[in-house]
Each structure stands twice: as structure tokens, then as C-alpha cells.
Amino acid sequence: MGNIVEIEGVNKIYGTNHVVKDLNLTVEEGEFLTLLGSSGCGKTTTLRMIAGFEEPTTGSIKVEGESIEEKEPFERNVNTVFQSYALFPHKTIYDNIAYGLKMKKVPKNEIKERVTEMMSLVQLEGFEKRYPSQLSGGQKQRVAIARALINRPRVLLLDEPLGALDLKLRKQMQLELKRLQKKLNITFIYVTHDQEEALTMSDRIAIMHDGVLDQLGTPTEIYESPATKFVATFIGETNIFDGTVSFVQDDQVQVMIENGFISGKGTNFKFGEYMTVSVRPEKMKYSDAPVDGFGITAVVKDYVYVGSVIKCIVSLPNGNELKIERLAGQKLPEIGSHIYPYWNIEDAVLIHSKENSIFEALDSIVLA
Numbered sequence: 001m002g003n004i005v006e007i008e009g010v011n012k013i014y015g016t017n018h019v020v021k022d023l024n025l026t027v028e029e030g031e032f033l034t035l036l037g038s039s040g041c042g043k044t045t046t047l048r049m050i051a052g053f054e055e056p057t058t059g060s061i062k063v064e065g066e067s068i069e070e071k072e073p074f075e076r077n078v079n080t081v082f083q084s085y086a087l088f089p090h091k092t093i094y095d096n097i098a099y100g101l102k103m104k105k106v107p108k109n110e111i112k113e114r115v116t117e118m119m120s121l122v123q124l125e126g127f128e129k130r131y132p133s134q135l136s137g138g139q140k141q142r143v144a145i146a147r148a149l150i151n152r153p154r155v156l157l158l159d160e161p162l163g164a165l166d167l168k169l170r171k172q173m174q175l176e177l178k179r180l181q182k183k184l185n186i187t188f189i190y191v192t193h194d195q196e197e198a199l200t201m202s203d204r205i206a207i208m209h210d211g212v213l214d215q216l217g218t219p220t221e222i223y224e225s226p227a228t229k230f231v232a233t234f235i236g237e238t239n240i241f242d243g244t245v246s247f248v249q250d251d252q253v254q255v256m257i258e259n260g261f262i263s264g265k266g267t268n269f270k271f272g273e274y275m276t277v278s279v280r281p282e283k284m285k286y287s288d289a290p291v292d293g294f295g296i297t298a299v300v301k302d303y304v305y306v307g308s309v310i311k312c313i314v315s316l317p318n319g320n321e322l323k324i325e326r327l328a329g330q331k332l333p334e335i336g337s338h339i340y341p342y343w344n345i346e347d348a349v350l351i352h353s354k355e356n357s358i359f360e361a362l363d364s365i366v367l368a
Contacts, residue, residue, distance in 0.1 A: 002028070002029055003026040003027065003028055003029070004027055004028065004029040004030075004063065004064055004154060004155060004187050005025075005026065005027035005050065005061070005062070005063055005155060005187070005189070006025075006026050006027075006060075006061070006062040006065075007023055007024060007025040007026070007046070007050075007059070007060075007061050008024055008059055008060050008061075008062075009022060009023075009024060009058065009059040009060070010022075010023040010024075010046075010049065010056045010058070010059030010060070010061065011023070011056065011057045011058045011059055012042070012045050012046075012049065012054065012056055012057050013057045018211055019042050019045050019211055020042040020045055020046055020049075020056075020211050021042075021210075021211040021212050022059075022212075023042075023046065023059070023212075023213055024213070025046075025206060025213060025216065027155075027187060027189060028187075028203075029187055030185045030186070030187055031187060031188075031203040031204060032178065032181050032187075032188045032190065032201060032202050032203045032204075033187075033188070033189050033190070033202065033203065033204050033205075033206060034189075034190045034191070034192060034197075034198040034201065034202040034204075034205045034206065035047065035189065035190070035191045035192075035206050035208060036192060036193070036195065036198045036205050036206065036207050036208070036234075037193065037207060037208035037209055037234075038193055038209075038234070039193065041208040041209055041210060041211065042208050042210075042211040042212075043191045043208050044159055044160075044191055046208070047080075047157050047159055047189060047191050048159075049061060050063075050068075050078060050155070050157060050189065051073055051076070051078060051080045051157050052068065052071065052072060052073035052075075052076050052078075053073060055069060056069065063076060063077060063078060063154065063155060064077065064154060077153055077154040077155065078153050078154065078155040078156070078157055079100075079148040079149070079151055079153040079155075079156055079157065080148065080156075080157040080158075080159065081141075081144050081145055081148045081156065081157070081158045081159070081161045082144070082159050082160075082161070083159060083160040083161055083162075083163045083164055084164075085132070085140045085141060085143070085144045086144065087132040087140060087143060087144060087147075088132075089131065089132050089133060090131075091131075092128065092129050092130065092131060093119075093124065093127050093128055093129070093130050093131070093132070093135070093143055094115055094119075094128040094129065096132070096143055096147055097115050097118055097119070097143060097146045097147045097150055098111050098115050098150070099147060100147065100150060100151045101114060101115075101150060101151070104151075114150055115128075115150065118146040118149060118150045119146065121146065121149070121180065121183075121184075122142040122143070122145060122146045122176075122180070123142070123176075124139065124142055124143065124146070127139070136169075137164055137165050137166075137169065138165055138169045138172070138173055141161060141162065141164075141165065141173060142173075142176075144161070145161070145177070145180070149180075149184065149186070153186065154186070154187065155186070155187045155188075155189060156181075156186050156187070156188050156189070157189050157191075158177075158188060158189070158190045158191065159191045160191055160192055160193070161177075161190075162174065162177075162192075162197070163192075170197070171200075174197055174200050174201050175200075177201065178200075178201050190202070195234065195235050195236065198219070199219045199222075199223065199235070199236075202218075202219055203218070204216060204217060204218055205217065205218075205219060205222050207222065207230075207231050207234065207235070209228075209230045209231075209234075214227065214228045214230055214231050215227040215228065215231045222235055223235055223236060224349075225349060226238075226278060226349055226351065227351070228351060228354070229276045229278070229351055229353070229354075232276070232278035232349060232351065233278075236280065237280070237281055237323060237325075238278045238279065238280050238281070239278070239279045239280075239281065239284065239322045239323060240276060240277070240278055241255065241257050241262055241276065241277040241278075241279075242257065242274075242275075242276050242353075243255040243256050243257035243258070243261075243262075243274075243275065243277070244256050244272055244273065244274055244275070245269050245270060245271055245272060245273045245275060246261060246271070247271070248269055248270070248271060251265045251266060251267055252264075252265060252345065253265065253266050253269050253350055254293065255275060255277055255350075257296070258318050258320075259296050259297075259316045259317050259318055259320070260294075260295035260296040260297070261294070261295040261296070262277060262293075262294055262295075262296060262342075262348075263293035263294060263345050263348070264277055264345050264348030264349075264350045265345050265346050265348070265350070266350030268352075269350065269352070273352070273353075274353040275350060275351060275352060275353050276350075276351040276353055277348050277349070277350055277351070278348070278349040278351060279343050279347065279348050279349070280325075280347075281311060281322075281323040281324060281325035282325045282326075283343050283344070283347040283348075284322065284323070284324040284325070284341060284343055285324075285341070285342050285343055285344075286298075286314075286324060286333055286339040286340065286341050286342070287339065287340045287342060288339065288340070289340065290340050291340055291342040293342070293345065294340065294341070294342040296316060296340070296341055297316075297317065297338060297339070297340055298314035298315060298316050298322060298338070298339055298340075298341050299314060299315050299336065299337070299338055299339075300312060300313075300314050300333045300334065300335050300336060300337050300339060301313045301314060301315050301321070301335065302335065303332070303335070305328075307328075308327060308328050309325055309326070309327060309328065310325070310326050310327070310328055310330075310332060311323050311324070311325050312324040312325070312326070312332045312333065314339065314341065322341060324341070
């Protein structure tokens, strides 16, 4: 499989607002790629540029190796599904799904065959004569997806398509969408701010932050090996420690933090460097006595029960809180007790801080 979408050096600027910054991204044929980030990060703008609703300020976008900047949205071999469904209220479900084919003057018998196929695919057989007002939110979204898929696009763009649905229905639709995508082998580019949704559905996730692509990888890579502090904090829960490197030997790194010192494994770290350490709550351990390589103490404050999981909240001397997660029934320390948090050093993710480039630049100015 080759690359079906190629985004090269794309910038999008509105006046003084630089929304997308030097974006380079390739999407493989048949993959489910999610653009993930908080509001205003540039993910929807990127999707709209691929669709043709916005034009890049600089850079190029190719679909199937062909530059699409000069093409109108309807000339591009992509279709878009929006959160708002955008169905025609006065048309039946059959006519809503058939609309794109009628515009292309496809023969009636072929339209009927393809609409029937789509109705079956999205599990809406028997709904042909109903109107959108007679459908639930989940059914409307299926109609919107069927209407987009019936044109047999090479790429389907989905902009927060499940955002208006309740939690239970959203989770059900996530699995249905993934099933559809695999069955049809169509490339999906999906925009969401929901981390769990991205982890559940995607082959790869592109995390955007302030217009920049922070990390591109599989859900496992993104969760287990976040490339930046933002990615570490945005995907799932984590415990964050900021500090400076106080000792390095091969790949073993000791970090001085406000509350003491901690350890981890990483490469290319220098003595005195500013850095961040991320440790997931399920990787955290605790002891009643000091542990070699760690010099932090904490007091157990509270427990939070989340179904089968219990989260233990502990407080460091400066008031910062950490979370230690265990399955229900596993042993946890008593509230009010003093403990020594630690972890297997390979379970910590060591992240180079962007602040280093700022400090190095300042140092070079001072030295000059």
C-alpha cells in the first residue's frame, strides 16, 4: 500500500493567526488516521484543506499523487461527514443517500442497487421511506455516512461525526465505523478531541498542538512513548515531573525535582538539562522504606473508585498530587500513611524539554 494523501509544508494563516504550521503528513491507503487535539489546534482546518473548503496559504496537498489545490471540492475524490449530519429534512432516507448519484446522473437501476447496498451496510434496511425527523441521532449519522460512502470516495473525511451522540451510542458507533472502514478498505481521516475515541478506532494518530504536529504513531506508541510533554498529558492520565538532569550513566538518568530526585532510562540526556518525566498511574509503585534511585516521599490523601479500578491520590511535600492506580481488590496504602513512591525505571518516559532550546539560545546571546 502506498500513500494516498500527502501534505507537504502546509501553512494556513488567517490575518495574524497562524493556524497550521509547516505541516508534513502522509496518509497510507486503507488506513484509519485520526487527527487529535484540543480546540484550536488546527485539526479541523487541516481536514477542510484536504476537502477543499479552505486553501493552504503555502504548501501542497496531493491525493493519489495528484495536486488538488486547483480542484473544486466536488472534483476531489474525497467526501466529508460532519457532526451536524447535514441531511435534507424534506427528502426521504432513500433520496438523501441517493442524492450524490442523482447529481451525477447515474442510471436509476444502478442508484437503487447501490442505495440498497448502503442501507444494508449501515444496518438501516426498511428505513427507505422515512424522513430524518423520524430517526434517532445514531440513525441520522449512519445515513450521513451512507450518503458519503455511496459515491465510493478514495478518502472519507470525518469531522467530529459522533460528537452529538450520547456516550453509550458513541461507543457503539465507534465500533460500527471501524467495522465499515475495514470492510470497505476506504481511507478514513477522522477529526476528534476525544482521546479514548482516537485510541479505540485508529491505525495511527496524529496529535496536533497549537498548529504543530507533535507526534504521529500507533495508539500504543502514542500512549507508551509520548514524544512531548503535551502528548503525555493529553493522552490518558499520567504523573508529570519537571526537573533537571543531576546524573547520567549510559541510559540511566537521575533527575532532580522540587521534592527530591527520581530515576528513569533514556538516551541523549546531558547533565543540567531541563526535562520532563512521565509515569502512568498504573506503572506507579510505593514502598514503606526508601528505594534506591528515588528520593521522594508522599502522604496518602484519598481514594477514587472507578468501577474495577481504584485510584490512590497521594500528595508530595510541595502539594503536587500523584495518582497510583490498582485493580479493585489489590492492596493499597492507608489514608494518612507516609509512603515512598517509585517505579521500574524502564516504565518512566523521559522527554527532552522544549525549554532547553530557549535557554541555549539565551546562553549563546549572553556568550556572544
